[in-house]
Amino acid sequence: MSEVSTMLEANAQYAERFTKGDLPMPPARRLVVLTCMDARIDPAKAFGLEEGDAHVIRNAGGRASDDALRSLVISTQLLGTRDIVVIHHTDCGMLTFRNEQLREQLRQNLGADASEVDFLPFTDLDVSVRQDMATIRSSALLPKDLAVQGFIYDVHTGQLREVS
Amino acid sequence: MSEVSTMLEANAQYAERFTKGDLPMPPARRLVVLTCMDARIDPAKAFGLEEGDAHVIRNAGGRASDDALRSLVISTQLLGTRDIVVIHHTDCGMLTFRNEQLREQLRQNLGADASEVDFLPFTDLDVSVRQDMATIRSSALLPKDLAVQGFIYDVHTGQLREVS
Secondary structure (H helix, E strand, O other), X not given: OOHHHHHHHHHHHHHHOOOOOOOOOXXXXXXXXXXXXXXXXXXXXXXXXXXXXXXXXXXXXXXXXXXXXXXXXXXXXXXXXXXXXXXXXXXXXXXXXXXXXXXXXXXXXXXXXXXXXXXXXXXXXHHHHHHHHHHHHXXXXXXXXXXXXXXXXXXXXXXXXXXX | OOHHHHHHHHHHHHHHOOOOOXXXXXXXXXXEEEEEOOOOOOHHHHHOOOOOOEEEEEXXXXXXXXXXXHHHHHHHXXXXXXXXXXXXXXXXXXXXXXXXXXXXXXXXXXXXXXXXXXXXXXOOHHHHHHHHHHHHHHOOOOOOOOEEEEEEEOOOOOOEEEEO
């Protein structure tokens, strides 16, 4: 069976038992989690989020990219969120390459020119979390009274550690 | 208790029972889900994903933004994924505003100038899914043999419907 067929079968089972069809659009806990796309992280299970609780923004690294800021503006302005947590994680793929290496790989594999693309890799997790908290706190498009906290998730233990 | 304290308490309980500390970085099912940050969607539960199975990229709308493409390049080039599913959903916040309205709100609430920002709202779900599939399929930075499929998730029934 293909991966998509497997997904559709799982979804059919989920829908059969589905009881949460009346939840409102705004997140009940007024919380946003910004984290990495990494397959080992299940934000709902690992951070205790039920359907309806929180916005979850995910990208490579959990970075406060321009697009994450776009999502945060929509979240805060239109859907009333107030708390933002930035969660990067140990053993992250973003620690394993530099822009120039990935650009060279794209040239070789696809003949593609990615010389203008910053893939936002990093070399130190505490630093990357602090950078992304600072980006969010200093954005002119986000309210100044947002609460922003940063954490590192350990994929080997399942534990969060705060970055101050 | 604050929302972040509640999250940390849930995480401590998750970590106590944690048994998945040895998963490899590449997604076992070589699958990527690109979907919306909406609080009502739990991709793991709704689409049958276990820790380690799939990359999950989420932003406002589940759009194939430049940053989603950045994440997809890292996913496909460095971590071997092959199947991409784009999942938008009913009752999406992106259907409720236009760029000019949100820009005006930001001017009034924060004195901020967002005249250069496209917040990527849409007016038709099938069209937005098709647009994002086309963006992914035509990206020079992604391999031509990726399998890309699109779906709409119904937040009232929990069901997926394919967009062809």
